[in-house]
Amino acid sequence: MSIYQTADGTTKAPTATQTAIVTRHVMVDDVTGDEDGTTVTYTVTGDGTVDAATGQVAFASIDTPTLAGYTANHKTVTATATMTSPTKHDVVVYTPTTQTATVTIVDATTGAKLTTMTLTGSSNSTVPTDAVQTYLDKLKAAGYNVTDALTPLLQQTFDTDDIVDQPYMLTVTHHVSQQSETRTSTNTIKYIGAPTVIDPVTQTVDVTRTYSVDDVTGREIQATDADKYGTAYQAEHFTGSNDAVATVDGTTGVITYQTIPTKPQAGYTAKPDRIDAVATFDNLNVNEVVQYDAKPQRAQITFTDAMADNRVITTVYLKGETGGAMDQAEVQAQIAALEKAGYVLVTNAFPTTAIFDAQDDGDGVPSQLYEIVLKHGVTTTTDTKPISSTIIYQGTTTKVPDKVVSAEVTKTQSVDAVTGDEILPADAAKYDGYQAPKYALAAASVDAQTGAVTFAPVTTPSMPATQGIQRR
Structure with missing residues (x-):
């Protein structure tokens, strides 16, 4: 047996x-x-x-x-x-007999073969896994995902084929981890051209970007390579620290700041009238500028005649912008022209340092109104008139020639410099520098106040049986 x-x-x-x-x-x-x-x-x-x-x-x-x-x-x-x-x-x-198994470990993420290991053992004995596990542990430490990688080899036994080795292929993948980086985004708003200094406004928010990293290469995984990593890959996403300051688009990372209305300034226009700043994770800092420009302004200077019930003589309109100095030259030139025309300045409410205010003008009416009051000035004129006295002799048989006595009366008088009219004594109080009329006469005498003329005596010629009658 x-x-x-x-x-x-x-x-x-x-x-x-x-x-x-x-x-x-x-x-x-x-x-x-x-x-x-x-x-x-x-x-x-x-x-x-x-x-x-x-x-x-x-x-x-x-x-x-x-x-x-x-x-x-x-x-x-x-x-x-x-x-x-x-x-x-x-x-x-x-x-x-001794059998051989070849174990090839493949990087499924890249398709690269990492190593081939040779395992030996007796026919029908369990294939040993310790050496493979040791290698997988090293791969894990290097960033690979080795979960279930050893499964195809577990509880496998050597065959009895002494010629052909047993092949095994184990696959590992690149482990994917989530990393994040936080950056600070700032929106600064500056105000230029305002009449008073406006402090800049600053909006600040922290933005965190979370992204997938290949733990083997240490590099960020690009979206174009996402398929290589399967469900382990997560697209980058963004979060902000304070929605009250800015909202952050979770997919794109676009940072939209809350609206800041532009502060109004009287007499100025501002552009823009609001700031809606937008930043990105790659372009974090935004600088916005609000430009203030002075509004056009007008001022009205009215020239009135105090001696004509404040009748408007003329009106000058000055143009400028808020905060700008008014043109003194134009006003002074008008005053000079009126003075040349015979007016005298009474009051001038137009300041020498006048500036345009910030108040908006009304419908066709400037917000700044000034009055310059004038009255008529006085000039002195002299008129000369010839006067004569004629003595006619009558009643004589013999013709006696008439006797003519001539003289020139000069009248000095105050005249309204605007109208050219003589100022009547009843209006004298209205004028500065008024003088009552004065008269002067050569070859005769004249009352300086009334202008009554007294000629020098003329002796009547003697004629027999006649009496002379003097005529003037």
């Missing part, structure tokens, strides 16, 4: 059994019952041959069954037996 097993007693092939029947032939003394040893012979039937003299049975040789992955300690078994030891057990021990 041939038994096929491994060293641990595991049967590897059916037991081969050979059977032979050996017959012993011997002569026996019928009286004594003793055998005649010289007459002993053996015959056999069955699977073997027998030595006729000794009775040893030789069984036919049995080839040991070939078992893949194993080697046997006997290629053939030739068993012998005897009648005294009729059963023979021959044990063929199979020893497993």
Whole structure:
């Protein structure tokens, strides 16, 4: 009987059994019952041959069954037996051969082969994983995701093929982690051209950007490579620290600041009238400018005649802008022109340092009104008129020529410098520098106040029986 097993007693092939029947032939003394040893012979039937003299049975040789992955300690078994030891057990021990498995570890993210490891072991033994695990641990430390990478190798056994190695492929991926960076965004609003200093306005918000990083390369994963990382990849997203200051678009990172209305300034226009600043994560700082420009302004200067019930003589309109100095020259030129026309300045409400105010003008009416009051000035004129006195002599028989006495009266008088009219004494109080009329006469006498003329006496010629009548 041939038994096929491994060293641990595991049967590897059916037991081969050979059977032979050996017959012993011997002569026996019928009286004594003793055998005649010289007459002993053996015959056999069955699977073997027998030595006729000794009775040893030789069984036919049995080839040991070939078992893949194993080697046997006997290629053939030739068993012998005897009648005294009729059963023979021959044990063929199979020893497993050494098998090889190749383990290739592939980077599934890039498709690159990282390494190929050779593992050896006995046929049908469990494939060892310690060396592979050690390598995977190193990959994990280098940023790879090795979860379940070893699964295809777990509880695998070596085959019995001594020619072809067993191939295994394990895949790992790049581990993806989420990292973030925070930046500060600032919107600064400056105000230019305002009549008073306006402090800049500053809006500040912190913006955090969270993004996916390849832990193997240490680099940020671009959206174009997202498919390589599967569900581990998360698109970048943004958050802001204070929505009351600015809102942040979670997908684009666009920073929209809350509206800041422009502060109004009287007498000025401002552009723009509000600030809606926008920044981005890559262009964080915004500088906005509000420009104030002075509005156009007008002032009205009215020239009135105090001696004509404040009749408006003329009006001058000055143009400028808020905060600007008014043109003194134009007003002074008008005053000078009126003075030249005979007016005298009474009051001047127009300041020498007048500036345009910030109040908006009304409908066609300037917000700043000034009055300059004038009255008529006085000039002195002299008029000269000839006067004469004629004496006619009558009643004589002899013609006596008329006697003509001539003189020139000069009148000095105050005249309204505007109208050119003589100022009547009744209006004298209205004028500064008024003087009553004065008269002067050569070759006669005149009352300086009234202008009454007295000629020098003329002696009437004597004529007989006549009397002279003087006529003037």
